[in-house]
Amino acid sequence: MKKIYLLEDAIFSPLGFSTEENLAAIKNGSSGLRFHKNNRFPTGGFFAGIIENELLNETFLKIGKPEKFTKLEQMMLLAVSRVLEKNPDLNLSKTALIISTTKGNVDLLTKSPFPKNRVYVSELGNVIKDFFGFQLEPIVISNACISGGLALAVAKRFIAAGKFDQAIVVGGDLVSEFVLSGFHSFQAISPEPCRPFSKNRKGISLGEAAAAVLLSSKKPIAPNVISIIGEASVNDANHISGPSRTGEGLYKSIQNALGEAQVSAKEIDYLSAHGTATAFNDEMEAVAFNRSGLENVPMNSFKGYYGHTLGASALLESILTKHSLLNNELYASLNFDEIGVSKPLNVIEDFEEKELQFAVKTASGFGGCNLALVFKKD
Amino acid sequence: MSDLRTELKQNIIEQLNLEELEVADIDNDVPLFGDGLGLDSIDVLELIVMLEKDYGIKLTDPDQGKEIFASIEKMAEYIEANRTK
Amino acid sequence: MSNGNYKITDYVHIKDHRIFHGKDQVFKTEKSLGLDQFLKASYKKLEIAYPKFHKMDGLCKLGIIASEVLFKEHFISPDTALVFSNSASSLETDKKHQQAMGGMVSPSVFVYTLPNIVLGEISIKHKLQSENVFFIENQFNAELLKEYAEVLLEAKKTSAVVCGWIDLKNAKYDVFLCLISKEGEIPLSKENLKKLYIFENE
Numbered sequence: 001m002k003k004i005y006l007l008e009d010a011i012f013s014p015l016g017f018s019t020e021e022n023l024a025a026i027k028n029g030s031s032g033l034r035f036h037k038n039n040r041f042p043t044g045g046f047f048a049g050i051i052e053n054e055l056l057n058e059t060f061l062k063i064g065k066p067e068k069f070t071k072l073e074q075m076m077l078l079a080v081s082r083v084l085e086k087n088p089d090l091n092l093s094k095t096a097l098i099i100s101t102t103k104g105n106v107d108l109l110t111k112s113p114f115p116k117n118r119v120y121v122s123e124l125g126n127v128i129k130d131f132f133g134f135q136l137e138p139i140v141i142s143n144a145c146i147s148g149g150l151a152l153a154v155a156k157r158f159i160a161a162g163k164f165d166q167a168i169v170v171g172g173d174l175v176s177e178f179v180l181s182g183f184h185s186f187q188a189i190s191p192e193p194c195r196p197f198s199k200n201r202k203g204i205s206l207g208e209a210a211a212a213v214l215l216s217s218k219k220p221i222a223p224n225v226i227s228i229i230g231e232a233s234v235n236d237a238n239h240i241s242g243p244s245r246t247g248e249g250l251y252k253s254i255q256n257a258l259g260e261a262q263v264s265a266k267e268i269d270y271l272s273a274h275g276t277a278t279a280f281n282d283e284m285e286a287v288a289f290n291r292s293g294l295e296n297v298p299m300n301s302f303k304g305y306y307g308h309t310l311g312a313s314a315l316l317e318s319i320l321t322k323h324s325l326l327n328n329e330l331y332a333s334l335n336f337d338e339i340g341v342s343k344p345l346n347v348i349e350d351f352e353e354k355e356l357q358f359a360v361k362t363a364s365g366f367g368g369c370n371l372a373l374v375f376k377k378d
Numbered sequence: 379m380s381d382l383r384t385e386l387k388q389n390i391i392e393q394l395n396l397e398e399l400e401v402a403d404i405d406n407d408v409p410l411f412g413d414g415l416g417l418d419s420i421d422v423l424e425l426i427v428m429l430e431k432d433y434g435i436k437l438t439d440p441d442q443g444k445e446i447f448a449s450i451e452k453m454a455e456y457i458e459a460n461r462t463k
Numbered sequence: 464m465s466n467g468n469y470k471i472t473d474y475v476h477i478k479d480h481r482i483f484h485g486k487d488q489v490f491k492t493e494k495s496l497g498l499d500q501f502l503k504a505s506y507k508k509l510e511i512a513y514p515k516f517h518k519m520d521g522l523c524k525l526g527i528i529a530s531e532v533l534f535k536e537h538f539i540s541p542d543t544a545l546v547f548s549n550s551a552s553s554l555e556t557d558k559k560h561q562q563a564m565g566g567m568v569s570p571s572v573f574v575y576t577l578p579n580i581v582l583g584e585i586s587i588k589h590k591l592q593s594e595n596v597f598f599i600e601n602q603f604n605a606e607l608l609k610e611y612a613e614v615l616l617e618a619k620k621t622s623a624v625v626c627g628w629i630d631l632k633n634a635k636y637d638v639f640l641c642l643i644s645k646e647g648e649i650p651l652s653k654e655n656l657k658k659l660y661i662f663e664n665e
Contacts, residue, residue, distance in 0.1 A: 042438075102577060104552070109561045121552045121599040139607065140599040142552055143579040150596060154611070161614045178557070181564050182573035186423060187440045232620065235545075235595050237586040241574050242419050249592060256620070366574060367583030369595055394571075397503075397517035420518075423570040431567050 002217050004156040006226045006375075009319045010082035012075050013209035013306060014049040017059055018082070023323055026331050027351060031305050033193040033205050040184055047193045048175045049207030049307040051075065064131070070105045070114060073127055075210035076172040080132060083168055083212045090214075093135035096164045099125050100141050100151040100171035101311040107176045128170065136164065144365030145274070145308070146233065147171065148211070148315030149373055153231040155215045165217050171315035172210035179310070180206060186241070188278055194308075196275030196301035196333060197282045197347055199340030204276045207307025211316040226322045230261025230374035241366055243280055247288030249370040250362060254292045257360070257372035265293035268374075269356040270330060272321040274363045275301020276308050281364060286341035294360065300348045304334030314363040318373060325356050325377040382454050390450075393428055394421050406451040411444075422447060434462035467617050470647035474627075474659055475533045477505075477525060477638035484532045486662075498634045502528065518571060519584060520556040522549075522631045526581035527588060529640045533625065534589060537642060544594040544621040545582045546611055547640075549630035552578045552599055581629065594620055603628045603639070605656035612643045612651070628660065 010018065014032030015025040025032075032049035040046075057066040060074040063081050076099075084090060104121040108114055117123055125138035141151045148171035155167040173179075183189050183204060190203035219225060234256065236249035243250075258265065271294055273285055289295055302317045309316055324331060330352040339345060361373040387401045390410075394417065408414045411422075422443045429435045435457065437443065446456045476483040480501045481491040490508050492501050502524045506516055509531050516527055526547075556575045560568060574580065582595040594615055598607060612624040627640035639660045649655050 042436075103557075106557065109557065120550065120554070122550045122601045125599070126601070137600075137604070137607075141596060142577070142599050143582075143595065143597045144577050154596065157614045157618065158610070161610075161617065163610060163614075177564060178561065178576075181568045182560065182570070182576065185427060185568045185570040185573055187426070233594050233596075234592050235583065235586040237541075237583075237590055237592050239418065239587070240420075240580050240583045252592060365579075366577055367579045367595075368586060369579060369583070395517040396514070398514050416514075420571050420574060427567050427569060 002160045003219070003227045004159050005216050005218070005220055006228070006322050007214040007216055007220050008083050008086040009211065009213035009322070010079045011209065011211045011316060011319060012051070012079050013316070014051050015305060017078070019319065019323065026305055026320070029332065029334065031193060031334055032207065033307055038180070040181060043191050046180065046189055047205045049205070050175050051208055069127070070108065070118065072105055072172050072174050073124065076128060076170050077131055079172070079210040079212035080128065080168055080170050083214050084132065087214060090166070092133055094164060095134065096136050096155065096158065096167035097129055097134045097138040098141065098151045098155050098167050098169045099128060099138055100147040100169070100315055102142060102144055102147055102173055103176065103179060103310070106178045107174060109178065142311070144367050144369055145310055146314055146363040146365045146369050146371040147311040148313055149318055149361060149363045149371045150233060151315060152215070152228060152318055152373060153233065153371065156228045156231060159215060159217050167215045168212060169215060169315060170210065170212040171312040173208060173310035173312050175206045175208045190277060193335055194277035194303050195335040195337055196277045196303050197286070197339065197341055197345060198335065198337040200337050201277040201279070201282065201340055203278055205303070205307040207309040209306060209309040209312045209316050211312055211319055213315070213319055224326055225378050226325055227376050227378065228373055229376045230257040230259070230263070231372065232256030232260065233369065233371045236368035236370065238368055240368060243284035243364055245284065245287070247284045247291060249368060250285065250288035250364055250372070251291045253370045253372040254288065254294070254360065254362065257374050261374040261376070263358055263374060268294060268297050268358050268360050269354070270321070270324055270359040271297040271299035272317055272359060272361040273299050273301050275303050275333070277303060283341050284364070285362065286343040286345055289345060290343040295344045296346050298330050298346050298348050300331060300333035314361065314371060318361050321359050321361050321375060325359055325375060328353055328356050330354055382457065383450055386450055386453055389428060389432065393424055404450060407449050409449060410447055432463065433457050435460045467613060469613065469616055469643055469645060469651040471649040471651055471655060471659065472642040472644045472647035473533055473537065474639070474641040475529050477529055477636065482528070482532060489532060498636070513588060520575035521636070522553060522555065522578065522629065523575065523581045523584045525631065525636055525638050526585055526629055529629070529638050530585045530589065530625065533640055533642055539589055539591070540622050541591050542593045542621050543591055543623040543625060544615050545585060545591070546596055546608060546624055546626040547582060547629055548598040548600050548604065548608065549578060549628060550599065550601055551630055551632040555631045603660050605653045605660065609651060609653050609656055616643070
């Protein structure tokens, strides 16, 4: 069985325009969530992690003309370009491009200077492909909030089967009025920065980010390497917006992923949860984690730092999981107050250094989808 | 007074896409959730939107929904007591 | 890539207000009917008897109708993977949500502003707890579907796959779904998938 390695990565978020900056901010306990005025909300606004447009445009100037690309495109192009900078010899005619987004350039549905067809997610794929000159047709995945992790799984599956030897996986989504209004109608937006797994959690905070990582079947030359050794995605078949009360799909995803990895729950050193901070998601995850025997594994959600970055989230958080393992560091689950789910969990409350080898990353989304990834450090 | 109940039934059928039902099929006291009409969590959210849009009532605690939307009769009573439109 | 002896066990087409099960036309209406009326008529004709249908958006209704036809004569194992694709994502419903954004939006419209919801609806109705993925492509990509279906089957992540194309753009739709398994006559190949897709699209 081919091993699939995670090589260089890049993160563009309100916490910084590099993975290093993001990790430093997380270690510092800094959050990217800020209050933004909006009349739709009784409190006068909402909390979200939003990238400053001017800063983004300035940064983008180094690789292209900001006026020719949408905000999301700039974010995703920068993420890919950063990974390519670190791999100048990468053969783009043999490197797959796998893209994850839930809504793409959905903000273009309002008045925009861009041509109408730019709103198509397939067009986003073309823009990224053409900017860098990738030769293979991009594979674009739009599968709700598991998209970023599912893109990693799809890359791994194709590389293991020999369809290509390496792939750049990039994910991104915006905080848009489109999504904000929708989650507001679901009564899902927290009036304060989100508190995953907490007693006082009141819903999600949205966020925007772009992240990219290079996957390869070739083992990198480094003292430690991270590989994906197991992955699975199982649908709940319960409800299109409410997660299964028994965590059916997530539980099965975890079981299948651990089975493929040939690793037991006892061997897992760290669990990076989805933890959106809605009443139902966090409860469902707690149930699934307990059913899987993961209740004692140190775990966190990154949503307190970033908000929910939708199509970027599972990818961004997998990259953070990778660095957790490499650095032997457990990052605090920001904004946690006290346990607010019906099953026990080992929430990381303070930054800690610890020997880590195996990690599980989970994600769930609208449509009843779930995902589990198992990472190993060698 | 009974006009409100009929109006509610018509609105619910339309808003919640209950295509196979007619006003006459819905009893004032039949439970809207569970074994009655079988409405679900998204339907509750739609009813909350309807409450605000059509009757000017802002529900600040969605958990109240279970009681208020228990039946057409309960809904009508709540609306009569709280409507601003 | 391996050739694991998989077959295109069955397939369904929905286009121009006609539903084909394999090569046989099972239903059609006047082309002048609006999309909603066609969907309702198909629902009735196929005796789907599933009231939740009426809450769904166009894309999901198309998916439910197509899978109803496709699954009719087969035992569909709960681990049957769903590998769907299109070019417009959920744009039709996105526009509906967008239009409401000036005032109060509808949660039951918003929930359908993701293309993978159709996978969820089919999974719920047919009790499938399986691998799902929704790909966005410029046009029908036989190679991607064939190779991904094979990858899932070879890795034993599933025993059967429903793959295909389900697109809805400006009330125009194009649906082509295949059941892939070890049974049947037509070998699974990029060429065969393309041939079957084009067949009724001429």
